[in-house]
Amino acid sequence: MINSQDTIIAVDAMGGDNAPNEIIKGVAKTTVDTNIKILLTGNEKTINNILSKTNHNKDQIQIIHTDEFITNDESPRQSIKKKPKSSMLIATELCGKGEAHGIVSAGNTGAYILAAVKNIDRIHGVNKTAIASVYPTRNKQKHNDIFSLMLDVGANNVCSAEDLVQFALMGKIYSSDIKGINNPTVALLNNGRESHKGGEIMSKTYSILEALDSINFIGNIEGNDIMQGLADVVVTNGFVGNIVVKTIEGISDTLLQLGKYASKKNLLWMFGMMALSGGIKQLKAVTDYAEYGGAPILGFKKIVIKAHGKSNALAISNAIKVAAKTYRDNVCKNIEEQISKTKLNINFN
Amino acid sequence: MINSQDTIIAVDAMGGDNAPNEIIKGVAKTTVDTNIKILLTGNEKTINNILSKTNHNKDQIQIIHTDEFITNDESPRQSIKKKPKSSMLIATELCGKGEAHGIVSAGNTGAYILAAVKNIDRIHGVNKTAIASVYPTRNKQKHNDIFSLMLDVGANNVCSAEDLVQFALMGKIYSSDIKGINNPTVALLNNGRESHKGGEIMSKTYSILEALDSINFIGNIEGNDIMQGLADVVVTNGFVGNIVVKTIEGISDTLLQLGKYASKKNLLWMFGMMALSGGIKQLKAVTDYAEYGGAPILGFKKIVIKAHGKSNALAISNAIKVAAKTYRDNVCKNIEEQISKTKLNINFN
Numbered sequence: 001m002i003n004s005q006d007t008i009i010a011v012d013a014m015g016g017d018n019a020p021n022e023i024i025k026g027v028a029k030t031t032v033d034t035n036i037k038i039l040l041t042g043n044e045k046t047i048n049n050i051l052s053k054t055n056h057n058k059d060q061i062q063i064i065h066t067d068e069f070i071t072n073d074e075s076p077r078q079s080i081k082k083k084p085k086s087s088m089l090i091a092t093e094l095c096g097k098g099e100a101h102g103i104v105s106a107g108n109t110g111a112y113i114l115a116a117v118k119n120i121d122r123i124h125g126v127n128k129t130a131i132a133s134v135y136p137t138r139n140k141q142k143h144n145d146i147f148s149l150m151l152d153v154g155a156n157n158v159c160s161a162e163d164l165v166q167f168a169l170m171g172k173i174y175s176s177d178i179k180g181i182n183n184p185t186v187a188l189l190n191n192g193r194e195s196h197k198g199g200e201i202m203s204k205t206y207s208i209l210e211a212l213d214s215i216n217f218i219g220n221i222e223g224n225d226i227m228q229g230l231a232d233v234v235v236t237n238g239f240v241g242n243i244v245v246k247t248i249e250g251i252s253d254t255l256l257q258l259g260k261y262a263s264k265k266n267l268l269w270m271f272g273m274m275a276l277s278g279g280i281k282q283l284k285a286v287t288d289y290a291e292y293g294g295a296p297i298l299g300f301k302k303i304v305i306k307a308h309g310k311s312n313a314l315a316i317s318n319a320i321k322v323a324a325k326t327y328r329d330n331v332c333k334n335i336e337e338q339i340s341k342t343k344l345n346i347n348f349n
Numbered sequence: 350m351i352n353s354q355d356t357i358i359a360v361d362a363m364g365g366d367n368a369p370n371e372i373i374k375g376v377a378k379t380t381v382d383t384n385i386k387i388l389l390t391g392n393e394k395t396i397n398n399i400l401s402k403t404n405h406n407k408d409q410i411q412i413i414h415t416d417e418f419i420t421n422d423e424s425p426r427q428s429i430k431k432k433p434k435s436s437m438l439i440a441t442e443l444c445g446k447g448e449a450h451g452i453v454s455a456g457n458t459g460a461y462i463l464a465a466v467k468n469i470d471r472i473h474g475v476n477k478t479a480i481a482s483v484y485p486t487r488n489k490q491k492h493n494d495i496f497s498l499m500l501d502v503g504a505n506n507v508c509s510a511e512d513l514v515q516f517a518l519m520g521k522i523y524s525s526d527i528k529g530i531n532n533p534t535v536a537l538l539n540n541g542r543e544s545h546k547g548g549e550i551m552s553k554t555y556s557i558l559e560a561l562d563s564i565n566f567i568g569n570i571e572g573n574d575i576m577q578g579l580a581d582v583v584v585t586n587g588f589v590g591n592i593v594v595k596t597i598e599g600i601s602d603t604l605l606q607l608g609k610y611a612s613k614k615n616l617l618w619m620f621g622m623m624a625l626s627g628g629i630k631q632l633k634a635v636t637d638y639a640e641y642g643g644a645p646i647l648g649f650k651k652i653v654i655k656a657h658g659k660s661n662a663l664a665i666s667n668a669i670k671v672a673a674k675t676y677r678d679n680v681c682k683n684i685e686e687q688i689s690k691t692k693l694n695i696n697f698n
Contacts (some may be wrong), residue, residue, distance in 0.1 A: 158548060191506070222597030226596055243540060244572065246572025246573040249572070250577065
């Protein structure tokens with residue numbers, strides 16, 4: 001029922017705040033919209049029960065039954081050891097063995113990265129995998145795309161100059177191949193514009209990126225430049241990236257509260273906030289990746305997509321479509337080629 | 350005209366985007382509102398010219414004439430060497446010699462820190478001085494104060510666990526003495542809530558803070574918690590703090606743009622944004638520190654306040670008042686005592 005010409009994506013039915021319901025509905029929607037085949041790991045009875053109530057194309061779904069699943073509260077390291085037969089581990093295993101071309105999960109991020117590291121090979125030459133996150137910026141006329149990509153946003157606390165240069169390459173390829181941006185601009189997130197800023201690792205990264213022909217490097221950007229969309233790809237270590245992306249995520253909640261505070265002082269503002277409440281909810285949805293389909297974890301030989309924990313069916317379906325496009329467009333192969341070329345040209349010592 | 354019972358603050362008349370006009374107007378306002386005495390460094394003719402058009406109390410201002418001043422575009426290191434007689438260096442010198450109890454400048458941040466390090470002694474036992482910034486949060490009913498304090502936001506890229514613990518102590522003292530918050534809550538900015546998160550330095554800092562009776566430590570907070578006001582004092586290294594504070598600063602601009610984008614799609618949103626534009630400008634003013642009076646650079650024996658580059662007269666006047674209060678409340682002395690107590694009790698190795 002599933003053959004070698006197909007695009008096959010493994011999906012963890014049991015991970016995420018709205019699992020399994022929204023995950024399975026997202027899979028169902030994908031089979032109606034596209035010809036992508038799904039290997040769906042999770043409790044077979046639950047899956048069939050939800051599918052029976054949802055419009056779907058049965059031929060495109062193969063269920064792999066698992067009794068166990070990993071929750072958000074569990075310690076990543078322990079859950080990986082204790083639950084080798086969980087829906088998340090089985091899905092990464094299928095992907096690692098080549099039975100699927102990519103994988104999507106909305107589950108426990110730490111466990112997901114460890115499961116991927118365990119079961120899916122890194123691209124030859126890549127030092128570290130990196131989580132790349134899209135985030136909304138000021139509207140960019142030139143691309144008709146208000147999103148930029150930031151990486152790493154959580155996989156690695158400490159990064160060398162070589163690691164950061166590799167993130168720049170991977171981000172650039174993803175941005176041009178998947179987001180369709182021609183010669184994307186790349187910037188380094190730093191505490192000042194000048195090339196010497198941020199300490200030794202940052203200034204070394206700056207000088208390597210400046211010398212690389214394959215990267216359209218626009219220099220350092222600062223915190224207040226992030227949301228202006230000056231760069232299509234923003235490079236940083238996972239510690240800083242995690243905090244920045246979560247700060248941006250927290251803004252919409254804060255706005256609603258500050259709006260209430262302001263409303264008490266001014267009737268015009270009160271009406272303004274009321275009129276905007278739908279817009280703010282929509283902004284929140286955007287920062288929750290619902291429309292965009294999740295964050296790729298780049299550097300593996302297969303495409304690994306982390307859907308947001310709060311993903312609904314639409315977000316899951318979009319994540320699966322992005323995974324399929326990433327496979328069809330040979331993104332992982334392109335990354336391998338660029339990384340190996342860069343190794344030959346640049347002396348990182 | 351100025352005697353030993355007075356509170357005396359040195360002010361750099363020539364630093365800042367709106368200098369000297371708004372700086373001198375801020376000084377003039379302060380002398381009308383309070384009995385604080387000002388040592389004002391800068392071009393005497395320009396100062397007298399602006400003062401002649403502004404309501405002020407002549408007896409509270411002593412002008413120290415300087416021909417030179419440092420601009421924002423200059424390299425901090427070079428400007429400090431080249432311009433020893435600049436308004437900023439003379440002001441820090443006066444403060445270091447004990448002729449003023451504190452100092453305020455809205456000029457070049459990097460040069461200001463170097464000038465302060467050169468001319469004003471660090472508190473005995475303090476490893477590193479730290480820039481503390483106020484930022485707006487969701488309204489906190491308990492304190493009737495929507496602001497929290499974050500430090501360091503730019504003085505040190507790399508910090509040890511001992512440095513971060515000292516920042517926690519200094520921030521706690523400033524928050525309780527100057528902001529009047531009883532037993533302020535202190536948190537560590539990290540990439541997760543769990544005590545082991547963020548690498549070795551962060552987890553070591555966590556365990557020391559947890560063991561300290563003098564600190565009301567509430568644990569790690571993440572990026573999305575920053576603006577919720579969970580903590581009165583947020584501790585981080587200067588690299589991360591700089592990027593986070595600037596990201597928050599950049600939000601109001603971005604909102605206006607995203608609002609325009611949203612308005613095109615929805616008439617109700619368009620009216621909402623129009624009604625709110627005054628509020629967003631006010632939010633921007635708040636994040637620009639105009640109301641709050643600037644960022645203290647903690648760890649010096651004298652209070653050093655960095656007013657925002659965009660400061661208007663009100664912001665400068667508030668910064669001078671905060672400097673005077675910090676002196677009168679013995680904040681630097683309190684920091685010295687707490688730091689020496691902590692040295693005795695904690696083994697940092």
